[in-house]
Structure formats: C-alpha cells, structure tokens
Amino acid sequence: MKNKEIANLLYKIAGFLSLKNENPFRIRSYERAAQSIENLSEDIENLIYNKKLLKIPHIGEGIAKKIEEYFSKGKIEYYENLRKEFPEKILDIVSVPGIGFKTAKILYEKLDIKNLNDLELAAKLNRIMEISHLGEKTQQNILRGIEFIRKNRERIFLFTGLALAESIIDELKKKARIKQICPAGSLRRKKETIGDIDIVCASTDLPGVMNAFINLSQCKRILLQGETKSSIITNDNIQVDLRVVKPESYGAALQYFTGSKEHNIKLRNLANEKGYKINEYGLFKIKNNKKVTGKKEEDIYNQLGLKWIPAELRENQGEIEKSKTNSLPKLIEYSRIKGDFHIHSNWSDGKDSIEDIAGKAKQMGLEWIVICDHSQSLKVAHGMKPEEVLNKIKEIKKINKKFKELKILCGAEIDILANGSLDYKKDILEQLDFVLIAIHSGFKQDEATMTNRIISAMRNKYVHMFAHPTGRLLQKREPYMVNMDKIIEEASRIGTFLEINANPQRLDLPDIYCRKAKEKGVLMGIGTDAHALEQMEYLSLGIWVARRGWLESRDVLNTLSYKQLMKILQQKRK
Ligand SMILES: [Zn+2]
Numbered sequence: 001m002k003n004k005e006i007a008n009l010l011y012k013i014a015g016f017l018s019l020k021n022e023n024p025f026r027i028r029s030y031e032r033a034a035q036s037i038e039n040l041s042e043d044i045e046n047l048i049y050n051k052k053l054l055k056i057p058h059i060g061e062g063i064a065k066k067i068e069e070y071f072s073k074g075k076i077e078y079y080e081n082l083r084k085e086f087p088e089k090i091l092d093i094v095s096v097p098g099i100g101f102k103t104a105k106i107l108y109e110k111l112d113i114k115n116l117n118d119l120e121l122a123a124k125l126n127r128i129m130e131i132s133h134l135g136e137k138t139q140q141n142i143l144r145g146i147e148f149i150r151k152n153r154e155r156i157f158l159f160t161g162l163a164l165a166e167s168i169i170d171e172l173k174k175k176a177r178i179k180q181i182c183p184a185g186s187l188r189r190k191k192e193t194i195g196d197i198d199i200v201c202a203s204t205d206l207p208g209v210m211n212a213f214i215n216l217s218q219c220k221r222i223l224l225q226g227e228t229k230s231s232i233i234t235n236d237n238i239q240v241d242l243r244v245v246k247p248e249s250y251g252a253a254l255q256y257f258t259g260s261k262e263h264n265i266k267l268r269n270l271a272n273e274k275g276y277k278i279n280e281y282g283l284f285k286i287k288n289n290k291k292v293t294g295k296k297e298e299d300i301y302n303q304l305g306l307k308w309i310p311a312e313l314r315e316n317q318g319e320i321e322k323s324k325t326n327s328l329p330k331l332i333e334y335s336r337i338k339g340d341f342h343i344h345s346n347w348s349d350g351k352d353s354i355e356d357i358a359g360k361a362k363q364m365g366l367e368w369i370v371i372c373d374h375s376q377s378l379k380v381a382h383g384m385k386p387e388e389v390l391n392k393i394k395e396i397k398k399i400n401k402k403f404k405e406l407k408i409l410c411g412a413e414i415d416i417l418a419n420g421s422l423d424y425k426k427d428i429l430e431q432l433d434f435v436l437i438a439i440h441s442g443f444k445q446d447e448a449t450m451t452n453r454i455i456s457a458m459r460n461k462y463v464h465m466f467a468h469p470t471g472r473l474l475q476k477r478e479p480y481m482v483n484m485d486k487i488i489e490e491a492s493r494i495g496t497f498l499e500i501n502a503n504p505q506r507l508d509l510p511d512i513y514c515r516k517a518k519e520k521g522v523l524m525g526i527g528t529d530a531h532a533l534e535q536m537e538y539l540s541l542g543i544w545v546a547r548r549g550w551l552e553s554r555d556v557l558n559t560l561s562y563k564q565l566m567k568i569l570q571q572k573r574k
C-alpha cells in the first residue's frame, strides 16, 4: 500500500505552502486530503485503477490529478518545484511540537537552521533565545520536543494496526490450516499507539503457516524465519511477528505474548507462590514439571484463583487484585452503543450532507446522532455564523421527519475563546439540543490560564460536553498545558460531560483520565469527530479507549436511548 507515502507527500506540500505564507484554506485542503488518505483502510492503488479517487473525503480534482501523476510518473512536479525553494529537511523542524511554520521560517532565515540536528545544536548553544520574541522557554520546549519526536517516531496508530492485523489474519486463514489466531501484544491490549504487530496462532501444520506468512502479499522483507517464530516488514514498513504453537499451548502463548510485561510479572509471582510456573507453553507444577493447563487462556487464570481478565486491563493497575475478589468492572461493549455525539456535516468542514450522515447512521444501527459543526471563529474550518445555525436547526427538523428509527440532534462544536467565553451567545446556545465546547486556538497559554479558561467555559449552563479535553494529537502535538485533575474535579461538581474523541489521532480523553473521571462520577460520551461517512466507524476506537479506562455501560452516555439522552441533556441545563 502506498497510502502512507502519498499522505506524507501531501503533508509536505501543505508544509511548503505554509512556509510560503500561502492561502490557509489551500494549505488546509492538502492537510485534510492527507489525513483522509492516512485513515483509509483500502489500498489507494485500487481506487486509482477504479477511478474512484474523488470518493475519498476531502479529495478534489486538483489533488486527485497530482496523486495520479505520482503513480504514472513517480513524482509530482508541483511538489518538486516547491521543494527546490527550501533546504531538504526543513520540514522536520515543524514536526517539533510547538514550532509552527512562522517560527521555522524565522529560524531558517536568521540562524540558518535547516534540520533537526541544526535545531538541537542551536538550542543547546542558547542561540534560539537570541531571537527577540522566542526566549528561553521556547528553547527549553524545543529540546523537550526533539526528545518527544525521537521517542515516538516509529509508533503506529491503533486504527492502522488493527486494520493491518485484520488483513494479515484474513490472508493467513485463506492460505494455511489455522485453528485459532489472534493479535497479541499492545495491539490486543488496544493501546493508542503500537510498536510492532504481534500475532499468535494455533495450528497442527507449523511449516505450512510459516510459509504462508513469509509469502504474504504485504511482505516486503523477511527479518527472521524460524519454526515457531517469523518476522516480516510490510510494505508500509511495519514489523509483524508471528508465533505459531500447537493447539494445546494456544492459551498460554496468547496470554504470554499479550502482556503487559508488568501484568505478566505479577502473574508469574502469583503462580510461583501457588507452586506453579508459567510460560508460553502452559502452566506447570514446579515440583514435577507436569503441565496443568495451557489450551485456554481462561483456564490459566482460573487455575491461579483468578477470573479471566480482559486484555485491555492487563497493565498491572490493580486488575489482578480485583480479579481475585471477582470485582473487575463489567467493561462496556460496542453492541451497547446507540449514538454518536460528534459528527461534522457540510454545513462546516465535513464532506457530507446531514441526510447522508443520517443514512449511514441508520445503516450502522444507531438510534441517534448529534451533528456538531464548528462555530464562527474557526474560519479555516468554515465555522458557522449564528444565522446559519438557525437555518440548520430548521433543516434538521425537516430531515428528522424523513427518518423514523433515527433521531438527529442539532449540536455545535463551539470554540472556547481565549478569555473563556463561548463563540455563540445565549440566544443560539439555548436553541441547540447539544453544546460541545472545545479549544482550537491559543494553545500556548500557561497551565493556570488554560485551566481557568476551560473551567469558566464549562460553567456556562448551556454547555453539555467538553471535546477532546487534552488537545493532544498523537505523534504530532503534545497536550496543551492543562490541569486535568482540576477539570475532572469541576466536571464532577457541576455535571459537565467529558468527550472521548474517537479520532485515531486523538483518542482523547486518554484512558488514564477516563478511569479518574469514572472514579469521580463524571459521565463520558464518545464522539467520532467524523468529517466523512466512513469516519463514523471510528466509534469502535472510542470503545477501546473506554475499556482501557475501566468504563462500564453506565459510565458512557452513548448507551442511552434517545429518550433517556434528551432527559439528561435537559436536566443538565436546570
Ligand atoms: Zn475539535
């Protein structure tokens, strides 16, 4: 698949255009297109052959032509020309959290900084603070940012990992005799980013499975080929490890390779206390080395006096203790989900009409959806003027009449302005079914200012939910400075809901805060932040975050029926 390659090229075009101070809408359109391609589960090559590029969200004629040019000629002339105007690695500088294009340009012009190494050196030599408006704090942030990048560089998004593992497993099932197969490692634990992909498989034909694995269509390079373990690098440069065991050891292998390391250490100690040892082949009595069990994961836990523990909880955060006393949470499941809190339509920067969104929601079996478009200040995302909001409310009333089993709520994703006030006034707020508030600007405020800004916005009685609360973009941008404990405390006090934004790059509220919020009795809601129909399927990612955060059905508002939801939304405003 060349999806990643193409997405990167489009990102780079956006980057060069920013360095040239081009029209922000134009820049945004390249970024959007890149994002869509990055999140595409289908191979972009197929879409090109079938002339379906324009079906991809945010891809218009101009960008489609450039992608086709890349496939037919191996390069894009437009990009090649842009590139010549700047040093080769200058865009790496912008990947440092906190450095925007303006700063990059200044650093390049004044200090001749052309790449990450130049930047690091300049920061260490205290040269950044020589530039008048940058100062010592920026210099420290830059050093921290470089460290962040080096640490995070090679990880992939959960969404990408799940899709890749699924396609590999499907192909293996077709080409080899497989009894059982499952992803293991951090992918099975549904961590937000994954290092490499581990798969565990049970078969009576080990060589047959290994042969199928190293001949996968995804395989670019074989790293290791063994009897029970092989590793490959895929076309997207992701490492995949496959372990094949006999069916009688499948449970043990799956448990062992799922981890986490900390969870397994604790489990091993518990086993030892009880006179057992545990490894990837099974659970054995120490005194006579006799195998007790190993076929099913559940049997291993049970033998140690524990209830089976869902993989998402295996982080040694108290799950083993809770399992002993049979008091693990009954984690939320996807089948309980009835709605989506956060969908953008073509009234702001979404790709699709409200009717098409409703059609997709019906197809997904949802009972209700909330259309949340951007508010007026967010001009790059076509934020809506108050009078447009009023029109949209009327329009949704009309569309609602056409759908029997689905209810469409009119919401808005409203900017929290720098002083903590909201981007719409009371007259609009009170007419919206649902008010979602978010930070989209002024990311650089200090912690106290940012925290107070958010809290004062939350205190507006028309507000229901706070969107993507930490503002992080995985691998791209660190959270803004905010005291999340205080936000959770206040949400608990006044009954504000917190969003679990299910966009693959956000997954925000992060799992650890979900758990904290739950403990304080804060209710959470999953929003996909979809800007195109296919992105509505991110709902399942929200479930994974919720499960890692120990959430049960009752903690998550998406499990409510339309009636229950309306009641709770109205109560919040009293
Ligand atoms: Zn947002």
Ligand SMILES: [Zn+2]
Binding pocket: 342, 344, 413, 529
């Ligand atoms: Zn949004």
